[in-house]
Amino acid sequence: MSRDGAADDGVRVAITGATGQMGRAVLDAANGREDVTVAFAVARSAASGDRERDRDGKSGVRPASELDRLLAERDPEALVDFTGPESSVEYVATAAEAGVASVVGTTGFDDEGERALRESAERAPVLKASNFGxxxxxxxxxxxxxxxxxxxxxxxxxxxxxxxxxxxxxxxxxxxxxxxxxxxxxxxxxxxxxxxxxxxxxxxxxxxxxxxxxxxxxxxxxxxxxxxxxxxxxxxxEDRGVFAEGALDAAVWLAGREPGWYDFADVVEGDR
CATH class of the missing domain: 3.30.360.10 (Dihydrodipicolinate Reductase; domain 2)
Incomplete structure (x- = not known):
């Protein structure tokens, strides 16, 4: 078992925006790590072919409209989001409602979006960073x-x-x-x-x-x-994998923590 009680196969992570450049980078990085297991991946642009990419159906990209159901069925410990400000606010709020931590690498939020994320952090841990390098x-x-x-x-x-x-x-x-x-x-x-x-x-x-x-x-x-x-x-x-690996480090660190607002500096300082 891990520090936070996760199974030996790693922290269960959900990935949003999985057909985007950063989403794909996070998915690829997660599939190569022993401390992370992909619970599921979603995207608004998910096509039927993407859904069947993995035989077990757990890592294939599913439509974002299924996020609510997948959070309940797959029981992830953290959600990693690199999408857009509007969709990010929606995904993080949905995850918080389910008691799931969120790691947010999306940028470009206005004041209203920032407030919405902080409101979600009152229900579940939220770690937002402009850069995960x-x-x-x-x-x-x-x-x-x-x-x-x-x-x-x-x-x-x-x-x-x-x-x-x-x-x-x-x-x-x-x-x-x-x-x-x-x-x-x-x-x-x-x-x-x-x-x-x-x-x-x-x-x-x-x-x-x-x-x-x-x-x-x-x-x-x-x-x-x-x-x-x-x-x-x-x-x-030099490669988006730098940010993907950092976001997954954050997900592993954040899983199981108390609701609140966190920063990537907390992760880096905690590793010293």
């Missing part, structure tokens, strides 16, 4: 330290993703920006998204730039410049 946690720590140590330096944040990514700036870039603002406190004025025309830098502003091109998985860079020197802190994800 362990390297990003190290980057955030380094950025916070550098920004605090260099209060007078200019700061620019640039993120680059594939051409199909919808939200800009990325959720990870927003998390980085929040860390910078926390470290700078009163010395930061505003975020400036790109520049055009006559646009000299104002003291304390943070430049934000989003680039979309090709099939780039994800790159984030923080530039600090001043005193005739510059520091560049960069994280590059």
């Amino acid at each position: 362990r390297g990003i946690q190290a980057l955030l720590s380094a950025v916070e330290s550098a920004v605090a140590d260099l209060p007078g330096y200019d700061v620019e944040v640039t993120e680059t993703h594939h051409e199909r990514k919808r939200d800009a700036p990325s959720g990870t870039a927003k998390t980085i920006l929040e860390s910078i603002e926390d470290a700078r406190a009163e010395n930061t004025t505003e975020r400036v998204h790109g520049r055009e025309g006559e646009a000299p830098r104002d003291p304390g502003e943070i430049g934000v730039h989003a680039r979309r091109a090709g099939t780039i998985t994800g790159e984030h860079e923080v530039l600090l410049a001043g005193n005739h020197e510059e520091i560049r802190l960069t994280h590059r994800a």
